[in-house]
Amino acid sequence: MLRAIWLTVQNEARLLIKDPIVLFMLLFAPLVIITVAGYSLGSLYGSVTNSFRVPVVDLDHGAVSNGIIAALKSERSVAVELLDNPEEARRLVTQRARTPIAIVIPAGTSAALAAGQKPHLILFVDPVRQIEVDALELRISELCRVVNEQARLAAQKQLEASSHELHDKLSRLTAEVEQEQTKVRTRVARSQAAIESSVRKQIAEAQQQATTEAEATIKEREGQAWRDVEQQLSQKQAILMDIQRYLIELQSSQHAFEQWLQQLKALAGSHASDIPPPPAFPKPVSEVELAELTKPVTPPKVDSTLPQAPTNAFSIKIAKKTSLGDSKLSAELEQFQSLNTPTLPGTLGFVAQPAGAGEAVAVNAFDLYVPGFGITFLLIGMMLGVALTLFDERDWGTLKRLQVSGAPLPGLLIGKLIARIIVGIAQMVLLFAAGWALFGIALGRNPFALLIPITAISFAAAALGLLIASISRAHDSVMPLGVTISMAMAAIGGCWWPLDFEPGWMRDLAQWMPTTWTMQSFNDLMVRNQPWSVSWRPLAITMGLGTIFLVVGIIRFVTLKD
Amino acid sequence: MAAPPILEAIEISKYYGQRLAVDNVTLAVRRGEIAALLGPNGAGKTTTLSILATLLRPDRGRILIDGKSPKDAVRRTIGLIPQSLALYPTLSVAQNVWHFARMQGLSRKQARESCSRVLEEVGLGARAHDAMHALSGGMKRLLNLACGIVHQPPALMLDEPTVGVDLQSRERILSSIRRYAENGAAVIYSTHYMEEAERICDRVLLIDRGKLIAEGSLEQVVALGGGKPRVEITYRGRLPNERFARLTGVHEIAAMSSEGKATLEMNSLAQFGDVLDGLRGLGLNVIDFMLHSPNLSDAFIALTGRELRDQVQ
Secondary structure (H helix, E strand, O other), rough: HHHHHHHHHHHHHHHHHHHHHHHHHHHHHHHHHHHHHHHHHHHHOOOOOOEEEEEEEEEOOHHHHHHHHHHHHOOOEEEEEEEEEHHHHHHHHHHOOOOEEEEEEOHHHHHHOOOOOOOOOOOEEHHHHHEEEEEEHHHHHHHHHHHHHHHHHHHHHHHHHHHHHHHHHHHHHHHHHHHHHHHHHHHHHHHHHHHHHHHHHHHHHHHHHHHHHHHHHHHHHHHHHHHHHHHHHHHHHHHHHHHHHHHHHHHHHHHHHHHHHHHHHHHHHHHHHHHOOOOOOOOOOOOOHHHHHHHOOOOOOOOOOOOOOOOHOOOOOOOOOOOOOOHHHHHHHHHHHHHHOOOOOOOOOOOOOOOOOOOOOOOOHHHHHHHHHHHHHHHHHHHHHHHHHHHHHHOOOOOHHHHHOOHHHHHHHHHHHEEEEHHHHHHHHHHHHHHHHHHOOOOOOOOOHHHHHHHHHHHHHHHHHHOOOOOOOHHHOOOOOOOOHHHHHHHHOOOOOHHOOOOHHHHHOOOOOOOHHHHHHHHHHOOOOOHHHHHHHHHHHHHHHHHHHHHHHHHOOOOOOO | OOOEEEEEEEEEEEEEOOOEEEEEEEEEEEEEEEEEOOOOOOOOHHHHHHHHHOOOOOEEEEOOOOOOOOOHHHHHHEEEEEEOOOOOOOOOHHHHHHHHHHOOOOOOHHHHHHHHHHHHHHHHHHHHOOEEHOOHHHHHHHHHHHHHHHHOOOOOEOOOOOOOOOHHHHHHHHHHHHHHHHOOEEEEEEEEEEEHHHHOOEEEEEEEEEEEEEEEHHHHHHHHHHOOOEEEEEEEEOOOHHHOOOOEEEEEEEEEEEEOOEEEEEEEEHHHHHHHHHHHHOOOOOEEEEEEOOHHHHHHHHOOOOOOOOOOO
């Protein structure tokens, strides 16, 4: 079996090399169609040069119209044609090819925009070419947004310039005012210092005179007071002398009484104990104490000095007149200076950002059409390479002859499929290489990762070719049946247009087609710049569908051989 | 004791829908033997060959190849030269032969040697690198033969191998087949050209409507038809029918026309001289004659009641 497979692969290679038409179909035909489709449909993505001729009637002749015309001219897909007459523009839209839309810029558009009004462009559109019109309208809308944004930015810039100029003037004015204020403050400070010095001198002199007078008065009054005290004390000292003599006499009487009592008791004999004790005499003041009373009183010494007032105890506060009437102006200037430059209200726009990291926002139309039409032609190639050649081999009788040789039919079929899968992979690789070299398509993070969907779709397409060969009744029915199935699969699977264009039931149907998953894988790897690991699920589904095609195809083909 | 058969069909039958294409056919072919499978178009020759070549499974009966059931390894002992050209038109002569040689299990070295040998044998050595589609019809037939014998199969089946070829190519094909059988191969040669069968075949298998109606050596099958040699004469003069009938060696008058032509059926070919002498003796001026021995076609007509080539274009 393996030998049969290997020899069949070799023979298929020989057959292919000998067949220039198939080689043309495999490589050059898809390149031609990709080029045509890429440049034709690529205009919808804005990637095709001069695909639309857009008449522009400039009645404004202002900055806005100049900006719009310049922006339109910079669009790759648009060739601007300046006209004077709006009716001529309208006529061209209805009658001429590649002119689905015309633009009229009314007079006064620039002025109206500058005045803050809402001017409108007039678009003449051909409803028959709605897709092209939509694409161009989207672009013109973007241009208007850009013009508006530029106008707003210009106004904002002008406002900022004026604001800066005013700010500078205010700064200079503030500086001058502050300079004048400084001079006035200096003069005021000098005046205050002179006044303060004069007042301090006068105060010191008055203070000195008052002190001298007070001291004299105090000394005089002190002398008089002491003289009065000494007089009163002399009088009291004489009285105390009399009291001292009485006390001494009292003390002698006490001694005489005690002697009498002794004698009385002695006389009383045994009745002496009946005599009650006499009352005790109070203890007389000692002589020392009495002598102290008689001493002359020393008059108190009165401190006749006046406390010296500190010279710095006097502070003379002179109210400072710092603002001199200009403080309000200065504050207002400062407040005005601190104000920010006024800002115009912005315009609400959008910035398209890639949903995935590293993904490009703007897609090259060929990023979609190279894999899309590559898959389409791969499927058609498999119809030719597998289904038709199987019928050829039936017609030639070579298949029977090989069977007689003992080569198992499944082995022959698998060998043929492997050869065609290899050819399919080579075809896709060459197409991608040509797409990269000619149209600059993206190959994603790792170009080798593209081999995953390429291999999967080559396998599924080859198996589909076998299935179609097994269900076709004759050689002539292969092409109609095969091409119909291939085209439908390619179209529904999103090879020609985005899957989202399709109605829901068709999208559901697409889930059962290998083309859908392969396109998803290509889009993930190339446009969305995803890692190769995202290809596993599409790979598994595509290979699964291919295996179903293969098994059914082999069973049917083997059954049909009798 | 006869050599054991290489190819055997034992009571095989094959239906296509309701139509019985092969009806209980039993046959055997031995080494060194060329068996002609004869019959008109649609008689069941190709179906019988396809069953013997293991391309079709019989609905009844079985086949044996070299005494064994046809497994893959055994099938390599078979060579099939199909009626249509089973060749790759875009490949060269050498590439065609090479591919079938390799598919038949030859190593690269064996295939290289066999390719050179067989192309020289069929006279295509000088055209080895020409594309198949650039060859003449006869050369394509030769290439078709070369692809079937490149691996030197012990059993070779040929289905109308000389249809539409020039005389020179036919001679080369027939001589190649004869030589191949002489080298020990068992050959089944399907044709509706009687003369080819008569020239190279050892045995004849007559088939009609799926049935094997006669089998044996050429003479045996012709004898089964019961035919006698005939002579067709063109003469000048008049002679009554009864005088013809009384000639020595004449069995009966097969046909008589008023334009001086008569067909006489003879008892044996050896009596032709006597018949000619008798005609001269009767004074008849014989200006032309043509001898016709009884052949397979006669036998076939006799056995089936219809012409062997009645459906041949």
